[in-house]
Amino acid sequence: MNNFTYCNPTKLVFGRGVENEIGGHLARLPEAPKKVLIVYGGGSAVKSGVLDRVSASCLEAGIEYVVKGGVQPNPTIEFVRECIDTARAEAIEAVVAVGGGSVIDTAKTVAVGFAYEGDPWDFFTGAAAIESALPVATVLTIPAAGSEQSIRAVITNGDVKTGIGNDFVRPRVSCVNPELFFTLPQKQVSAGVIDMMSHIMERYFTNTSAVDYTSAQAEAALRVIMENGLKLLENHQDYDAWCQVGLAGSFAHNGYFGMGHQEDWACHAIEHALSGWRTDIIHGEGLAVVTPAWMRYVWSSNPERFVRFAKNVFDVPDQENDEATINLMIAKFSLFLQRMLLPTRLSELTNVEVPIDEVAALATARGPVGNLRKLSTEAVRSILTSAL
Template sequence: MLNFNYYNPTRILFGKGEHTRIGSHLKNVSKVLIVYGGGSALKNGTLSRVQSSLEAEGIEYFTIGGVRPNPTLEFAEKVKNIAVDSGLDCLLAVGGGSVIDTCKVAAAWAKYDGDAWDFFTKGLKIEKALPIATVLTLPAAGSEQSMRVVINHNDLKLGTASEKIRPMISVVDPELFFTLPKNQIAAGVVDMISHIFERYFTNTEHTDFISSQAEAAIRTAMIYGPKLMENPKDYDAWCQVAMVGSWAHNGYYGLGQVEDWACHAMEHELSAYDPKITHGAGLAVITPAWLRFVSNVNPSRMQRFASEIMGKETIEEGINALCDFYKAMGMPSRLSEFGLTKEALEVCAKSACERTGMIGQFKKLTSEEVLSIYQSVH
């Protein structure tokens, strides 16, 4: 196990009705910009209840909606401009990972004189950012506790990380998830499991404490995810899945070990090429293909995945069981289902390794190997 330095200052307000009390936790804030997505938060009353909570504390607020899935730098710039021009002291994201990530970019950009794309392409560290609070409406990305952020720009989907953009407060109210479409529920469960996989598949030795907890979290998601597909208003199931999603990406399951992130890198290329591709759905196709490609790299770790997570005797049986789970959740199994051509895959494979030469750590992948993985599930 490697040395680590872990600090997570995000306050989690978990449970029924917590979003109606967000204002009481922002008493030191005087002016807020509420950022939301496609309008569901407006239609179902979540936004109005959040606004009422701010009003009760005398907090002035502005609103801007319209964040799309696979969010763009251009929209983050709009948020940044409002924040700077209005002298705001907090950004409040009401939404899922796309809305939260938009606020993270805008929060850092508001304290930087240059182009925020520098953070993603030039290795520039985020040194300052406006405070961020969130009211989660879609548990999937885990951005509500994470120091990471991903954004789309110039046909690229890139990420960076900084403790400066980790939210100070996040509301996780399971009742806000009751109206989610089943395809979003399924994709969200896949995404949170993938966040743990990216850390679980490591060549670092002596990680039993973290590995065992990662296995328990993944099994929990696989037990309760299908329950939500049967009944999206199952509060108790949402409590379990929401906990998995929020902790999956806050850094805990990667403590003391080298993380991988090849599957995310490969999927990001696909949803950058076609923003209509849902991130979790893409991961459902890529992850089993990657597992098969790297199955001989670290047999003991792969066998542990098969036995401790999937309950199977062999690695191949474990991978097949994971495919069966994704299928039962209604996820696609081939990249052709997204309408991606072989030519598109060649473009994505080249782009995946263009900036760093290779991706991943469990096994470092060249663009040729990435293309091979793509082609195996086309």
């Protein structure tokens, strides 16, 4: 196990009706903001009434608010700039995200860009360091990204989709009401399940030794997510199942499962290139295609790790050799993805021919990706080709 420091200061407020409490939690922050920018996506936040409830909670706590809607999936730096202009003009003191990962990541980028004199994209290219941020709070409406507790944000600029990671952007308070997930379409439910699983697996698949505690926790979380994800196929209003999925997804990306690990993140890098190439690709669906192909390519770098995963997550009994055990696990994993109505091939993900060379180059624009095995442009090309 590597040395590590773990600190997660996000206050998680979980359960029925907790969105009505957001104003009080904001008022009790050390900064005691008096005016906030509420960022949201489309009409669902309005139609469901959650935006009105959040706004009313702020007013009840003596906090003024300005709203800014229109965040799209794979959120853009152009929209972030618009939000920053609004925030500055209104002299806001905190940012509240009402939505899923795209909305939260937008809010985080607004928070770090508010006081920065340059272009907020500088943070994503490494041209500038994050030195401050407005407080961020969230009301989660789509469980998937785990951004409600994470230090990360991902933004798109043209065909480049990349992220930042900094403690300044970790939300101060996040309200998670599983009832808000009842009306999600199946496509979003399924994509969210594999997204949160991937956040765990990116940390699980490591060459770091002596990480048994976090490994066992990760294996349990993955089993719970899969079991309850299948329940949600049958009943989108299963509150108990949503509690399990919502809680596991929130912890999947807050750093807990990666304590002391060298993490991987190759699958995310490859998928970000795919959904940077075509912004209509849903992140979770892209991960469903990339992950099994990545497993087939890299397992030989650490067969012991993959055999443990096969046994403890998918109940695969010992086969004649490690390769057979791992191949059976990948087959069972792919079957689970198909049961969740997710694509597992590029031809199922998009009806447009994927420019393999272009996507591989995008994925490795900053150099090789991954740590379990360092993947060159050629390696990524091979993974994508195997997923056709």
